[in-house]
Amino acid sequence: MKKKILFLTLGIFFLFQINFVLSSNASSADYSVNSYATGISVGALTSDNLAGTSGTPSSPILSSASIYICGDGICNSGEDCSSCSADCGCSSGYACSAGTCIANSVTASTTPSAGGSSGGGSSGSAIIDFPTELFSLSLEQINIKIEQGQVKTQEITITNNQNRDLTIEVSSLKISDFLRIKEPRFTLKPKESKILDIEIIALKENVPDLYLGELIFKTESKEKEILAAIEVGSANPLFDVAVEIPPQFLWVVPGKELYSKIDLYNLGGAGHAVDVNIEYRITDSKGNEILHNSEEVAVNTKLSFVKEFIIPPGTKLGKYVLYVKITYSDLVASASTWFNVGKQTETPTGWQIAIGITAFVGLIVAGIWNFRKIKKDKNTYRVNESDLKEAGMIKK
The missing domain is CATH 2.60.40.10 (Immunoglobulins)
Structure with a gap:
């Protein structure tokens, strides 16, 4: 009973708006209601519902009451493929389900439903694909x-x-x-x-x-x-070198420190420490240098140390290579390793992706079920002239 009263009140309110617009626009246009309109609901209107009503679809009567005409070729925001397939019908490869156009097979794009938007907006469905x-x-x-x-x-x-x-x-x-x-x-x-x-x-x-x-x-x-x-x-170098960047420093932002572990090996077996020149270079993938320096160190049989580098502020984000080159008696040995300048983004795990997909599908199912329930429970009530007179909306 409460629902009936609510819908009756809404219908009276909409007709009151129509009557108000009629009176306010009487000087600029001649609109008249010769008989009551049937089939008025909080949804769409068909052209048959307007029998006895003069005026055009763009008249203030319709725009003020937010009433749409099914069959005018415009898919308005109050219409969908279920309530008005003439204006909002689904294109080839799609089927209408609870007012939403759903692809027969999953595609890799967001596809709008058929029917353009003119002053209203189109009904459509987002088709999600995991390519x-x-x-x-x-x-x-x-x-x-x-x-x-x-x-x-x-x-x-x-x-x-x-x-x-x-x-x-x-x-x-x-x-x-x-x-x-x-x-x-x-x-x-x-x-x-x-x-x-x-x-x-x-x-x-x-x-x-x-x-x-x-x-x-x-x-x-x-x-x-x-x-x-x-x-x-x-060929036949007297030294060897290895370089390693710890996992926590494989991503570094400009202006911050990059740490690497460097191992030098004396392959000559001299039995005493010898001085070698170490050259450090950091370049991008195209060979453009952002850092270049060198130093002399003494190596007996093996020398291991941690080297710190400051990535210059303003360095472009991307992949970079750390190159370490040692020279002794005109013989060269070298090593290199890649790292990234930028902030690491977390890659979702398989379980996280599965949970996300499950939640998304659940939301869609819940939305469709709720929409169908609302549509099933929705009733349409006629409001005739006598009802309006009783409510005092129209003079007797």
Whole structure:
């Protein structure tokens, strides 16, 4: 009973608004209500409901009462694919479910429902997809330590994540003189993985130094790179060096400290400490230096220490390489390692993703159930002229 009274009151209120607009606009236009309108509800109006009412859909009568006409070709905010499929019908590949257009199969975009918006807004549904990566690589960056006259092999695993054949082309940038790619082009079957062998060659005449470049893996629509750092050292060096950045410092923000552990090894077996020159360089993936300094240290058989570097304020975010080079008697040994300038973002775990998806689906189901319940419980009441006279809204 309370619901009936509530809906009756709402209907009277809407008609009161219509009557008010009629009186306020009588001087500028001739609007009249010759008979009561049937089928008035808090939803949409069809053109049949306006029998006996003069005026246009854009008249103040309709705009003031927020009443929409089903069949006018405009999908207004008060209409959806269930209440007015003529204006808000779903496009091909979508089905209407509880007033929402839902794709027959999951797509990777947010797709609006059919029917444009004109002064109202369109009804639509967000179709969420979790896309599969086209192909994946086993490495993001590589460090190759090689002496003059040596040849080494680097293995890289490529996986086709698609359900179709995938052709991949492999090339290099800035380090082509050091590489030999045996299969520069190959095709992977669906879900197939392949181990690609890449030979790294250092000629005797190559100058000992750090050489930066990229390995490029390209399909018809996607390109990926592996950053490569090739450290060419002297043949038969008397020293060796290793560098390691602790995990907590693999991400560092500009202006903060970067710490690394450095180990120097005397391979000559001199039996006494000798002085060596250590050169430190930090460069970005393109070879642009942001830090360069050096020092002299004495090494007996082994020397280990922690070195601190300050990343200059204003350094651009991205991947950087720390290069350590030691020189003794014109012989060079070196080591390098990659790190990131920037703030690390947490990658959600599999469980976190699963919980998030479950919660999202639960919200959708709850929303659809609630919408259907409201729609089922909603009733439409007619308000005729006698009701308005009784309520004192229209003069007898």
